[in-house]
Amino acid sequence: MHRKFKILAVAPYESLKEVLLQTAKEYPQLDVTVEVGPIYEGLKKLQKYDLSQFDAVLSRGGTKMEIEKHTTLPVFKIPISYFDLLNIIKLVEHYQGKIAILTYENIANAARVLCDLLHFPYNIFIINEWHNAKEKVLQLKEQGYTLIIGDAVSVIQAERLGLQSILLTSSAASVREAYEHILNVCSYVEPFRTDTSLFHQYCRSQQETIFYFDRRGKLLYGEDSPGEQALQSFCAHQIPALEKEQQLITQKQWQGTLLEIQGNRFLVRQVPYYFFSIKRMSPLVPGKQGTPYLSLFEPSAPHTLLQGLPNILQLLSPGSWKRTLQLVSSGFNCCLIGEAGTDSDSLVHALYEKSSHAEAPLYCINPLLLKEADMRRLCTDSHSPLFLPHASLYFRNLAQLDDGRFQYLLDELSIAAYESTAKLYFSFEGSEKQESLESRCQQLQERFQLHTVLLPTLRNKGDQILNYALLYIQSHNHMKDTHIVGMEPEAITLLCQYDWPQNLKQLQRVLQKAVLSTDAPWITARTIRLALQEEQRSALQFPRSQLDLDQPLHQIIQQVVGKVLQEENNNQTKAARRLGISRTTLWRLMKGK
Template structure:
């Protein structure tokens, strides 16, 4: 027969020993004894209640507090008339005046006993632990020097320097309480049988289950007592607040060589909301410290605290609109742009505002994926690609070989990956080298029907430059403890005339250097000029390798105009701005060489 699991919370050590001794005479119970009075006892019961006890036994005010906190049945170890009479008889040998004090479990029986035996004894009833000291202090003023009572009364008497006698529960009362607990559980045996069967079913699964009550206290756990893993429970606590508020969330965290996938559901019983937490453990396919695969979750996903730079001008306003609309869609998206244009930031924005924001965000960096790791990603059951309703960001697709790319497309098409998850791809475009990524981009757009988002380089966002710089300056002021307002006019001209081959990443780094070197409200022209002079020129290499310096000056100028015009894709306004000449001058120079303007 299945043993009955009893948790005994004794208010004092002597009772704990008595309970353990008497429980040893029962063959059908499994007993755990803890010592704690009142709130301490209540906390013990709350902490242990989820360990699948059938019933709790305790005494007096401690039992009342436990009963008001946990849903497990609580059996009170009563104070019999004989227990009280024994204490009174002992007190009769005391020469001074005494008082009976405690919670109603003791004082109610004491009143009945005193009425029957016509004892004239002061009786004080506590409604809370805070009542004990004031009540006994008043009794002391009336000449009482001895207190008969429960643990609360005895503890308060000691603080006041009064003598005290603890009214303890006799063996008969303890045995009666244990027998009552057994009868209570046996009377609802069919319910406990169902509970045990369902619990066995849950614990035999590869998943673990936790259930939290409406107050966020652990109510049920499928984990065996000796398997309670502190790091795992701490991990659950990290997300519990979010789970209690929002249902149907899934987070994933890799710890060393294991991946913990934790999901939540809301269950309702008698109008009360309970939160179920399901934990699944799998082997990681990549070591935690490796950069190939990273896992993020919305509750704790805090990308670098950088502002959004796609909402300040007409062109970037269009980009912001596309990001917003693409975020809502479940269709795959290709983000293309030069190095440093914010592709990772845009991908994270699409995740945080996307349809699967309550599931993990997997970032797979193709730049670090060798052939063996790539094959493992596409074949392992524990791969992020095997997820359901996750957002998967495959970055730097331009670094994949043709074989790897073909394997990816075959996997996506054969497993319906696009229908199961949200896919985001990114590739790096290079200024002046448009053909390097054409094949990858064409395959992603045509074979996978990706929506395409082209992020403009910083040199094409000059109308946004001052706004972007202001947002970065604010962030740097906070992190570096500065109070910089902006740039001197000449300094800003130097900043906007530079081509910024590294785009936003380079701008952020340069601004950090400028802010560090500046102690005045405005960043000076001199400091900017010195820093920019140390930065690489985005077009110098292409110029020096393509220019024929043996020609005349007019021919060399013409070559420069042709090179810049090609890089700006025939845009004469941008070309003239880069060359520092007017559009009419550019037109005249081209016309003079019989080139149609």
């Protein structure tokens, strides 16, 4: 019996991993391992492995081109078929804006053939090397293009420059073609297997950060991301000490975590090399364990599906998004004000991810559970996240605090700000008390270096609604390997003419119901109509006016918990995640304890 061929596949995007693994089940002759990461990130994933244990590498686009420079193994490509191209080209047929297809020459030629046959007026541009993708995308932006269709590298650069983008994905049929090619080649070429590298075995087996230097202090192995460069520098400065001791162990506080760093000096053919392993010890805990008002922030929307989709500022006010990014990057704190459903949570998360503080945690403050004693502890305790290096704090929906507690928090936070280096985010979403809201924003503005953003709404934004819907459908196709190619004209009209009282969150709910209930290539008008009718019925059942803010705080909390549980179909896990608390705390609040 012939042995299985071992294949290491590096997918430039997440959903391709599932397609690779599922399709591999049809090929018992192959043993497929899959990692995910575009270009250099994919190369770093590949470097975790002892490649002598594999027969071939499989990848796509610019990731494949970069991997070929760093391995002697045969590197096979995952193609993009005419069918894959046709799905994308048909999907954007009704897109309102200027479209460019930007990809490598072989894919560009196939796209050109399809566009000529089907009379699609799309402009097609070629990337000769993935390094020039940034320059190409910048040129297209200057020429007025608003949507880039292309490989992972084109999409990454488009997102960095604030353009909307759609990734060209490979279907299961394309993966089968690649596997057939690998089988044909590997059946005739049996690779020479070298001795196993002890160093790479160790790296695979350890849940640690590893650095390996030569005698001149040059990094030979390890993560080369900006977040790790300071640790690299620290280890490199320990090399002179290793010349004397041959081994050292030290501890270092790093971004809210205690690190244990072990260094060793080894001789290989009388040449010294320096090896460092870094273990992350128990993190520094802000305040006492189980603090109910404080949690590590996670966006309320499913990150896997909505990843890469524009937030409400990117969609409706790109100029405001760019200015907000610039100001937050230059040191400003940020306050977001918007109607219900404008999703300030996701916008804060997007700003945080692009900030200089993104390596440290983002802490979310739940105002419903914040008492005066908690405020004092948060603003004075030396273990508070306010005083951790590079931390970020998000005070979510402060409109829910009564005037007295809001003023107390403002005073305490103002004093703490003299010593704190944390980035601060505030949000007021869905508040009906405009006068009180304006007063609170003004007070924040006076106390902190603050940039205030008024979030736009979806009302009368037909073109942007359609563009978002198309991008959402493509994201679903991308993540779930579905093949929805568009919507009926009447379905488009229904979406674009709806008032969207709950804005982006409501649009996401409607689109989610539509794609999940569609098993045909097109989303019908009936599907959209039913989803909108369900939204209207839900609004009638749970009007915002039901929340009585004049009642005692513990009753308001119980009412809010009850409404969230109803909206999450009594799923306590989802309700707790949405409120930013544990299930135990949720149960206690439900019982009024």
